[in-house]
Amino acid sequence: MRLIFTVLLLATISCAASRTSALKPVEIKVVIINMFEVGADSGDAPGEYQYWVEREHLDTVIPFPAGYHDLRLNEKNGILGVLTGVGTARTAATIMALGLDPRFDLTHAYFLVAGIGGIDPRMGSLGSAVWSDYIVDGDLAHEIDAREIPKDWSTGYVPLGKSTPYEQPRTARFGDDGNIYHLNTSLVDWAFALTKDTSLPDTPAIAARRRQYAEEAAHRPPFVLRGDNLSASTFWHGKLLSQWARDWVKYQTDGHGTYAICGMEDTGTMQSLTWLAHADRIDINRVLVLRTASNFDQQRPGITAAESLGETKVRQYSAYLPALDSAYRVGHLVVDNLVANWSQTRDHIPAGTGPVK
Template sequence: MRILSAFFLLATIACAAIEATAQNDPPPPQKPLEIKVVVINMFEVGADTGDAPGEYQYWVEREHLDTVLPFPAGYHDLRLNEKSGILGVLTGVGTARTAATIMALGLDARFDLTHAYFLVAGIGGMDPRMGSLGSAVWSDYIVDGDLAHEIDAREIPKDWSTGYVPLGKSTPYEQPRTARFGDDGNVYHLNPGLVDWAFALTKDTVLPDTPAMAARRQQYTEEAAHRPPFVLRGDNLSASTFWHGKLLNQWARDWVKYQTDGHGTYAICGMEDTGTLQSLTWLSHAHKLDISRVLVLRTASNFDQQRPGATAAESLGETKIRQYSAYLPALDAAYRVGHLVVDNLVANWQQTRDHIPTSATSLK
């Protein structure tokens, strides 16, 4: 009997010890939240909601990104619609902030991004040869405009068209075009099938127009610049330097042609997209996400050059945030076009989770 009593006493003590240990253990890690779409915006003017908008606000308000998630490793707190699985991220302006923020997001253990789609949605400067104020551009190529040698324009040889020289070269646009440091991030080619699908889905979207925009676009001579806002395909030059003017516009056209071996056509400029694509590319190599699920949409808040009768300096003086010729309409256009893609991906998640849509895909 004494042996039996001792056995029960030891068993009771052991159970109590196990229970106490379990109470002191940290809770088991939560399963990462599967994200369906990440919307990437670059700047906001003030608060995320309820005041003068930047690129983020319309997405936060209209997609009901109501859950705020602290994000100390990135530029700004994240916002989530828990029901739809749409996550909003604000990167900050410039390639450095953007690359750091997107890398931090991709390594955040709270999220499963392996099936997520990524939509960059921002404003930019339009080539008037390609489109008009308020127009929306889906891009196949994102080209870096920062990685280069440069000579001041006052010192370039007379037979040079620009002082920009590709890294590792001695003259502008020197052939053969080979990257100096291997895959050095000069060009990112997005999944053409997905871009085809996004363009086909949104090409007939009616975009906001104003009398002021109509008057401004008539000051330019290019036929495309005269059109009311529309959705188009064209390529994106990403550079942290906010450049402006006819001569730099010609450089942008030539630079995109050179860096894409003649396949790309410059349409619009932005500041952050190569930083975003660099981080997404390396995160894809680490199997954190799928780089073939990335889209870049830029809408024209202004033209990238002066109108006839004005100097580049005068035009640049007019080109300030919230004073752009089409600032608010461009923000609205980015949402109007972009949300059709985002909402369609979410609504058809049973298909789109595992199968990337193309122009031949039949979705509701």
């Protein structure tokens, strides 16, 4: 009888161990965060997700009912792709759901946001790739219609908790939570050094378009640069709002940041990642944001902002396909280096210049 009991006990322990093993979270090395896709994940007209799915072999589809879209995984390399949906609300909800998903161990994971955006022609050209140190929110504010602003105001946007544009002192009772995110500069240094000489796709069409702008930086063939990111769910456009973006980023970062490119979701991503870090689910020092220029953020000489906005639609952007390609060409160098050197990068964040060796 004792022998039978022992056998049953051992079998029970074995079954429990098997269940525990089956439920062991998958260790993820890199999470690639994209925001939109046009159609299917592969094989048709691409959005931000498709090149990553196809070229990084994210072949395993994982149901993700708590998020915007099913996840995709490269099981061999530990690379996870997540599609968040457009706008800060969808993105924040999707990233929070991912961070709390018990199927994944994200405690050592690196996070790469790879998307397209509108670039300031003072900073760069179509198809260029921008690594950012600061992610600044452009939604949290008071606003007065431009037709009603006082004559001595440069904008109708007023910082939350303030009474006039760019009122000092900058910090208010709301603090900086949600307004500003400062990424790990040492990691951004490393990513930029690794990718700064990457050859980016150029075309006769985008070469002709950039010549229509007066700014010197706009005339350059696509290149990799450093510059800061203004994230706002409102798709704004035009020279006056571009100047607002420059001023807003300077103000919110106490003069340390320089606006270069805009996106729509990145403060949503950063908010969720920040709170997940507070819960010890992820390491906030392992986050990178890369945006590539699908269009300029303002009109070219000779047309109005409204006319330029009318030309600015998804898949009709001046450099839509080159920008998607640039995001992968630049971003995958970082992803592949992190994965190839996982014995070091798992526990030690890259810093300084050049690839991990």
